[in-house]
Amino acid sequence: VLGIWLAGGFARVYARFYQFPDVAYHPDFGVLLMAVAASGGAAVIGALGAVRRALALPPAEAMKPESPASFRPGLLDRVGLPGRVPLVARTIARNIQRRPARALLAVVGLALAVALTLSGRFMFDAIEFMRRLEFYDIWRQDLAVGFEEQLTPSVRWELGRLPGVYRVELGRDVPVRLRNGTATERTAIQGLEEGAWLRRIMGPDRQGMAPPPGGLLLSAIVARRLHVGPGDTLSVEVLLGRRQVLHLPVAGVVEELLGLSVYMQFDALHRALREAPTATVAFMAVDPQARPAVNERLKRIPALRNAIWLEVVRKGFEQTIAESFRISITSILLFAII
Numbered sequence: 659v660l661g662i663w664l665a666g667g668f669a670r671v672y673a674r675f676y677q678f679p680d681v682a683y684h685p686d687f688g689v690l691l692m693a694v695a696a697s698g699g700a701a702v703i704g705a706l707g708a709v710r711r712a713l714a715l716p717p718a719e720a721m722k723p724e725s726p727a728s729f730r731p732g733l734l735d736r737v738g739l740p741g742r743v744p745l746v747a748r749t750i751a752r753n754i755q756r757r758p759a760r761a762l763l764a765v766v767g768l769a770l771a772v773a774l775t776l777s778g779r780f781m782f783d784a785i786e787f788m789r790r791l792e793f794y795d796i797w798r799q800d801l802a803v804g805f806e807e808q809l810t811p812s813v814r815w816e817l818g819r820l821p822g823v824y825r826v827e828l829g830r831d832v833p834v835r836l837r838n839g840t841a842t843e844r845t846a847i848q849g850l851e852e853g854a855w856l857r858r859i860m861g862p863d864r865q866g867m868a869p870p871p872g873g874l875l876l877s878a879i880v881a882r883r884l885h886v887g888p889g890d891t892l893s894v895e896v897l898l899g900r901r902q903v904l905h906l907p908v909a910g911v912v913e914e915l916l917g918l919s920v921y922m923q924f925d926a927l928h929r930a931l932r933e934a935p936t937a938t939v940a941f942m943a944v945d946p947q948a949r950p951a952v953n954e955r956l957k958r959i960p961a962l963r964n965a966i967w968l969e970v971v972r973k974g975f976e977q978t979i980a981e982s983f984r985i986s987i988t989s990i991l992l993f994a995i996i
Contacts (some may be wrong), residue, residue, distance in 0.1 A: 669681050669682075671982045774990060774993055775991070778987075781986070788915050791862065793968065793972045793975075795858065795860055796858050796859070799827075799941035799943060800943055800944040800949075801944050801952070801968070802941050802942070802965075802966045803817070803940050803962050803964065803966075804965075805962060806962070810934075810936060810937075811936075813937060813961075817940055820951075820952050822948020823942050824944075825943035826943075827857065827940065827941045827942075828851060828937040828941075829857065830928075830937055831847070831849070831938050832849065832898070832931070833896075834895060834896055834920070835895040835897060836884060837884075837892065838890070838892055838893070839885075841884045844897075845919075847894075847922050848921050849927035851923075852868065852923055852924065854869075859875065859912055859919075860912075861912050861913035861914060863913075867910070868923075869922055869924070870926070871926050872909060873906055873926075874906050874908050874920055875909055875920070876908060876911050876921075877911070877912055877918060878911055881908070886908050888908055889908065890907070891907050891908070892907075893905055
């Protein structure tokens with residue numbers, strides 16, 4: 659019952675974070691039956707063992723008082739150290755020697771509790787690593803803006819004239835359907851400028867990669883789904899405009915922690931499309947003191963579809979993760995104590 663309640667709580671946390679309109683948690687009754695069978699079976703076996711030992715005693719033997727424990731010199735006594743060892747330590751050593759099975763089970767129980775706590779912490783460490791990688795190494799802009807339509811690269815200078823903006827990088831997202839035989843994947847090619855600094859491509863090794871000038875750079879998940887690797891060729895169906903079908907080589911694969919990303923160099927993407935360079939998104943570095951003024955100016959630009967401050971996204975992510983961490987840590991500590 660507690661597990662079902664915890665799972666429902668996690669589902670609500672994720673629904674708020676990902677802004678799902680409706681989320682309902684449905685327990686897997688097969689898993690529930692296995693859990694009840696395992697715990698109930700262990701309890702029944704333990705109870706039956708105790709009852710069996712009690713029933714095996716003759717009535718006269720069972721009514722006799724318990725015999726006093728037999729005492730004999732322990733290991734510390736035999737090596738001549740009892741006077742040099744504190745009383746508490748001598749008591750512990752004698753109990754371990756007299757009941758080795760109970761001591762072994764206690765040690766195993768403590769070890770499992772510590773292992774459960776440490777293995778549960780791994781999830782938190784992994785999310786912290788992902789947070790730092792995504793929000794500080796890959797996404798380095800202060801503000802990302804999307805445009806209602808494709809704009810010419812001159813928008814760079816328009817945005818650069820906003821107060822406090824000291825760097826602008828352009829990008830273009832092209833919705834596509836990638837195809838390799840019967841395997842397909844619907845995603846978007848992200849065209850990034852050469853030498854991009856605000857939006858970088860990086861795997862868990864934290865080695866930055868540049869978008870290839872003559873082919874596609876696929877995230878490892880996309881590459882596995884399409885069963886391709888460097889040197890293979892993909893059929894690329896563009897899902898807007900003239901609906902072109904391109905045949906582009908896979909120039910590389912990057913291990914990314916999030917997303918189904920496909921990258922290409924900004925100018926190379928437009929050469930493949932046989933179009934003049936245009937931008938659908940811009941990444942901006944903004945002086946923190948000028949952010950209120952930039953917000954006011956952005957509201958008066960009709961060509962903007964959205965404006966996303968990275969700090970706001972980061973704080974929302976951290977708040978949601980902190981809430982789920984409290985639930986997770988509580989449940990892990992309860993299981994470890996049990």
